[in-house]
Amino acid sequence: MKQKKAASKAWPEKWHEINPGCMVFIPGNASTYHTGSWRAQRPEWDNKKCIKCGLCYIFCPEGCISEDAEGFFKANLDYCKGCGICAHECWPGAIKMFEEVE
Amino acid sequence: MGKRVGMEVAIAASEAVALCNIDVAAVYPITPQSHMAEHLADIIHDGRIDAEFITVESEHSSISACAGASATGARVYTATSSQGLMYMHEILPIVSAMRLPVVMGNANRAVSGPLNIWNDHTDIMPQRDSGWICMFAENGQEVVDMTIQSFKIAEHPDVMLPIVLNIDGFQLTHMIEPLEFPTQKEVNKFLPPRKPFASLHPDNPISMGCFNTPDIYAETMKAKDTALHNSKKTIVKIWKEWGKQFGRTYKPVETYRAKGADTLILTMGSMGETASIAVDELRKKGAAVGLVRLRLWRPFPLDELRAAIKGCKTLIVMDRAISFGGAGGPVGTEIKSLLYHDKGRPRIVDFIMGLGGRDVTVNDFIAMVERAKKKKDETYEYYGVRE
Incomplete structure (x- = not known):
């Protein structure tokens, strides 16, 4: 089925630039909105303590934790809101939260 | 057909x-x-x-x-x-x-x-x-x-x-x-x-x-x-x-014998049929009374309403609902608000009636027209409630 294409701007500025019903014609464009800007605390991994269990990856409500080539984990700070669930769940204590400073 | x-x-x-x-x-x-x-x-x-x-x-x-x-x-x-x-x-x-x-x-x-x-x-x-x-x-x-x-x-x-x-x-x-x-x-x-x-x-x-x-x-x-x-x-x-x-026409605001009327009754829904009979009765007695039916409630047809009530002295709004603790019935309140700035707007009498299936008869409409004549202010009033 042919759909009408979105307005040229990815994010409408004025009220009349909004698509009817706020329809979004670019699937997955929520990724352009960096929710990481909400963060007050940042998780940091101590890979010496990490046992590569992947609990942080499973519990992250934002789905922003990924595994690297060596099997360790890290958060994508563009989307990490700093909720601290990963640090709370990490039973070997490999993840600590640090205050974000300007 | x-x-x-x-x-x-x-x-x-x-x-x-x-x-x-x-x-x-x-x-x-x-x-x-x-x-x-x-x-x-x-x-x-x-x-x-x-x-x-x-x-x-x-x-x-x-x-x-x-x-x-x-x-x-x-x-x-x-x-x-x-x-x-x-x-x-x-x-x-x-x-x-x-x-x-x-x-x-x-x-x-x-x-x-x-x-x-x-x-x-x-x-x-x-x-x-x-x-x-x-x-x-x-x-x-x-x-x-x-x-x-x-x-x-x-x-x-x-x-x-x-x-x-x-x-x-x-x-x-x-x-x-x-x-x-x-x-x-x-x-x-x-x-x-x-x-x-x-x-x-x-x-x-x-x-x-x-x-x-x-x-x-x-x-x-x-x-x-x-x-x-x-x-x-x-x-x-x-x-x-x-x-x-x-061959059947529909308009946002419709009128019945409204031409030259100094008093207009405004209804929404099935009441309009009964009110039109009341208008006939009143016209027979020489009263300049007409009817306005509001077919469209949202979007509100303000221009059409203005045209329909032009020249009338009293507009009687029949409200079949009430905004508790507020300014009256939803229709009366809204019309008062919309016409607030209009010079020479009619006096608006807002009746709350016909609630919960209470019949509103031809005689009731005639009685409300009579009551509206005597009413001095524009506060809303319940019609037919036993005092």
């Missing part, structure tokens, strides 16, 4: 829906709408039309199912009344915000409590601000005509908004009236298949019903408000088209 038949109006409403080539209906039965739900279910299960009837467990679900189906591009219908409409309340602004052309028949009934199954307009008034086009039918023929018109208006690319057609419970739904049904061929000519602006389809993913942050929500609300205001142009255009094809 098809032949004239005698039929109960609730049944006729469903027969009109059956002519509209709908794809989906999700209707939960509730008095006095039940015959609409039952008859539409019959029509679909007898295979008279090719549509899906979703048997939902509540009105919250029926309107949600309609929203989902409409988003896929289907033509959908639902109907409800009173508590059912109240239960839909949460979803109504979502349907209009998503610009889904759902059509709903609402058999107007008083809202609990105390429990009361009879007619007034207290069910639709709390839905006033939900962003739906809101219309009132006065008799059975209008129910048939306006049901068919509603699909065309709602789906028009310049409108894309849901419509609620108000059908006074019992006073209209349970009347047996002589009705003219258009033929299927005539309806097909008037109402082409729906061409959605966009629809949900796995081959071409889009997002509907998205999240809004504070920096875009206000813009979205203005867009929605503007869309509703702008819909009036298309509503009038489609009503003219209907008039051309079927």
Whole structure:
């Protein structure tokens, strides 16, 4: 089925630039909105303590934790809101939260 | 034009829906709408039309199912009344915000409590601000005509908004009236298949019903408000088209013997029929009284109302609902507010009457005209309540 294409701007500025019903014609464009800007605390991994269990990856409500080539984990700070669930769940204590400073 | 038949109006409403080539209906039965739900279910299960009837467990679900189906591009219908409409309340602004052309028949009934199954307009008034086009039918023929018109208006690319057609419970739904049904061929000519602006389809993913942050929500609300205001142009255009094809004309504001009247009665819905007889009686006695019927409640037809009441000294608004602890009935309050700046506007007398199925007779209308003459101020007043 042919759909009408979105307005040229990815994010409408004025009220009349909004698509009817706020329809979004670019699937997955929520990724352009960096929710990481909400963060007050940042998780940091101590890979010496990490046992590569992947609990942080499973519990992250934002789905922003990924595994690297060596099997360790890290958060994508563009989307990490700093909720601290990963640090709370990490039973070997490999993840600590640090205050974000300007 | 098809032949004239005698039929109960609730049944006729469903027969009109059956002519509209709908794809989906999700209707939960509730008095006095039940015959609409039952008859539409019959029509679909007898295979008279090719549509899906979703048997939902509540009105919250029926309107949600309609929203989902409409988003896929289907033509959908639902109907409800009173508590059912109240239960839909949460979803109504979502349907209009998503610009889904759902059509709903609402058999107007008083809202609990105390429990009361009879007619007034207290069910639709709390839905006033939900962003739906809101219309009132006065008799059975209008129910048939306006049901068919509603699909065309709602789906028009310049409108894309849901419509609620108000059908006074019992006073209209349970009347047996002589009705003219258009033929299927005539309806097909008037109402082409729906061409959605966009629809949900796995081959071409889009997002509907998205999240809004504070920096875009206000813009979205203005867009929605503007869309509703702008819909009036298309509503009038489609009503003219209907008039051309079927010979019965519809206007946002209609008048009866209003020319030269110094006093005008304003009604919505089935009361207009009785009020017109009262106008005849009063005119016979030489009183310059006329009638204004408000067919369109949202978008509010202000220009048309101004034209209809021009020159009249007293406007008597018949409100079949009350805003508790407020300025009066919803219709009276709104008209007072809209005409506030108009120089030489009429004195507005707002009567709250006909609540919970209380009959409003010809003599009642005559008595209210008499009472309005004596009334000095513009405060609202209950009519017919035992003191």
